[in-house]
Structure formats: C-alpha cells, structure tokens
Amino acid sequence: MVVRIEFAPHGLVAFRKPSGFGGFAHGPGTGGESLDYPLPSTLAGVLAGIAYSRGLCNPSVADGGGEWSDTRECLGKLLGKDFHLYSGLAVIRGYNDGGETLLYYTQHGYASGELIAEYYRLLALGKGGGNKIENNNESDSNIKEGQGSGCVKEEEFKRNSVRIPRLEYTGIALNRASKTVLEEHLYTTVFLDPGSIGLSFTLLSNKAGKLLDVNGETVKIGGEGKTATLKVEDTGKSVHEYLILNSGGENCREWILLLISPALLDAPPWSEGEAVVLDEQHAKTLGKFLLSQIVQNNMNEYVKSITIPKTEPSLTILYPGWSMASNKPRKPYLFVPPGTLLKIEAEKKVIEELVASGLGVHTDLGWGTIVATCIG
Numbered sequence: 459m460v461v462r463i464e465f466a467p468h469g470l471v472a473f474r475k476p477s478g479f480g481g482f483a484h485g486p487g488t489g490g491e492s493l494d495y496p497l498p499s500t501l502a503g504v505l506a507g508i509a510y511s512r513g514l515c516n517p518s519v520a521d522g523g524g525e526w527s528d529t530r531e532c533l534g535k536l537l538g539k540d541f542h543l544y545s546g547l548a549v550i551r552g553y554n555d556g557g558e559t560l561l562y563y564t565q566h567g568y569a570s571g572e573l574i575a576e577y578y579r580l581l582a583l584g585k586g587g588g589n590k591i592e593n594n595n596e597s598d599s600n601i602k603e604g605q606g607s608g609c610v611k612e613e614e615f616k617r618n619s620v621r622i623p624r625l626e627y628t629g630i631a632l633n634r635a636s637k638t639v640l641e642e643h644l645y646t647t648v649f650l651d652p653g654s655i656g657l658s659f660t661l662l663s664n665k666a667g668k669l670l671d672v673n674g675e676t677v678k679i680g681g682e683g684k685t686a687t688l689k690v691e692d693t694g695k696s697v698h699e700y701l702i703l704n705s706g707g708e709n710c711r712e713w714i715l716l717l718i719s720p721a722l723l724d725a726p727p728w729s730e731g732e733a734v735v736l737d738e739q740h741a742k743t744l745g746k747f748l749l750s751q752i753v754q755n756n757m758n759e760y761v762k763s764i765t766i767p768k769t770e771p772s773l774t775i776l777y778p779g780w781s782m783a784s785n786k787p788r789k790p791y792l793f794v795p796p797g798t799l800l801k802i803e804a805e806k807k808v809i810e811e812l813v814a815s816g817l818g819v820h821t822d823l824g825w826g827t828i829v830a831t832c833i834g
Contacts, residue, residue, distance in 0.1 A: 498824030546718030565797030706832025
C-alpha cells in the first residue's frame, strides 16, 4: 500500500536546475530561475536527512551500492527494505474554491489525472490541440493540428492546469570576508510561491517504515534554506491506483506513458560522439532504450513513438552532486525531461510493470516516474 508524503513550503522556494547558479558573476543579467518542480533527489534527500539527523544511518560508511549508496542507506533505515519512491506529484487544497486535488506534473504545469487522461488520449489520436504524436499508421497522417470538436484543446489544457506563481528577487552579492557588497555583482533569482495557492509537493512511497513518526515535522527544502511541513498519510491504495489514470479494461493494447518526473540514463542510447539533439530517429531510439531498462523483450513490438516537450529540443546532462559514500562527485547522467511522452502497444500487465518500476536508472529514488493512460 502507498504512503503519501507531502512537503508544504512555508514561503518562497527555489529548485535548482541541473547546472548551478549564483551571484558570483558580473552583470545584472546574472541569476537563476527555479524549476517548476523539485528534482527527485531534492525530496529524497530531505527524507534521507531526517534518517541521518535521527542517528538511523551513517551515509559516509554505506556498504556497497555505488555512489548512491549513501542516500539508499538512509532511506532504507527510514522507509524499510526494498523501498520505492515516486515523484512528480502535488496536492492542492482550496484552489478556485475547490477541495483537495491530486495533481501530476506535465510540461504545462500540474494537472489532474482526469484532465491528463483525456487530453493525451485525444492528442495521441490526433484530435486534440498542439502537435499530434506521430505514429506508424498512415491513415492518421493527414490529421491536422487542433482538428476535431468536443475535445480538450491545448489552450484549454493549459488554462485548466495549475502553474505555481513565480516571484522575482534581485540582490547584490557580498564579500564574505569584509561583509561589504561586491560592485556590479547583481543577480536575479526567480522563486516559486506554492503556498499562495495551497500546493504541496508530493512523493509516494511503497513502504511506510518510520514515516508516520515524522508526520508534522519541519524540514528544509530546496535552495536558500527554505522550510516546509511534512504531512504523511497511509492511503491504503496501490501504486497502480495512483499512476494508471485510465486502464481501459483488460483488453486495452494502446497506451500513452507520460514522464511526470525526469528520467536518468547512465549512458546514451546511441553511438558515442553523436549529438543529443532529438530528431525523430534518435527520439524513437531513446524510447526503446528507456523501456528496455525494465522490459527485457524486443522493444520494436512496444514503442510506436516518443515526443519530447517543445521546450526541450535536446537532452541535457545532470550532475547530481556529491556522494558521501564514495567521497567524490557522482558521475553525470543523461537527463530526460518530465513531459516526455511515449506511445506504446502492450498488454496491461506490461504497463503495470512499467508504472511500478519507472523508466531509466535510480527509479527507486523517484527518478523516471510515469503515469499511463489507455488510448485504445
């Protein structure tokens, strides 16, 4: 059964992009803009920090498991053996006079499961707004953008999605030795204000462990030392109930998989030295590679297409920080952005396996969480 872990920020928060930012370069253009979502490592790190602060683990002497064994050591002591975290979710309360709603991250912000299921089903069939997901069926090749009626168009989807308000702050860097300002060292940081709309960033865990003991605790989250309150709830639901948005019955064979948290790959799926700009050929190779990490069969019988968000024309490299276990920086990973779509043909049992496992590597730490919806 799934435990839901909410992080309710007390004020403004900033979640760093894969590359660092700060006020140490000249010029008023220097600065950083928060991601719309916390990276999985941010939220997993908060939980690992709780275990460490309670004396449950010593990450610097974690046994085995490679460069992430420090995090896994602490999470295992807090959550229990064989834990698995799922990220890319949020809970919002009282928004537009509504009650409590569970949301999932897309490239357009956070949206309800019902909205995502309908929009991406119609988009995959070429009946929604935006760019149709290309497939191998030539009979669909003449369907134009936005064709069809009575369906969720892209603008309607964006309008009904939740975007966290952003606030811009401009400051000047300090000389730490003399406690004076550094001339021309201006910087600008754009923060998120989730509390103003009643939004809490949310993890799911397949294990309860000692989580219920930390319900109500105040923790630090994101950059700038901001704080949040933890709310932990044993939901009694399965992970499939949360992440399969529309099962379509036992006979469903066509599915859309949506990455709601970034996926990591420890090696590119194409030849060394090739550019990572995603044309159609490279994108499909990427989709097969993502699935092959979980399903050990011929991926040609599964993957029909893959679409990367319009805001992400190419893949980026993530440098995921320092490992206390290996006492050196962790190696870089290929970063597949949330909002990435895969259209596949598979039986429901394969989808259940994919949803439970996630896509890419280090999925137990919350990377590569997906939701699935039946389209036929």
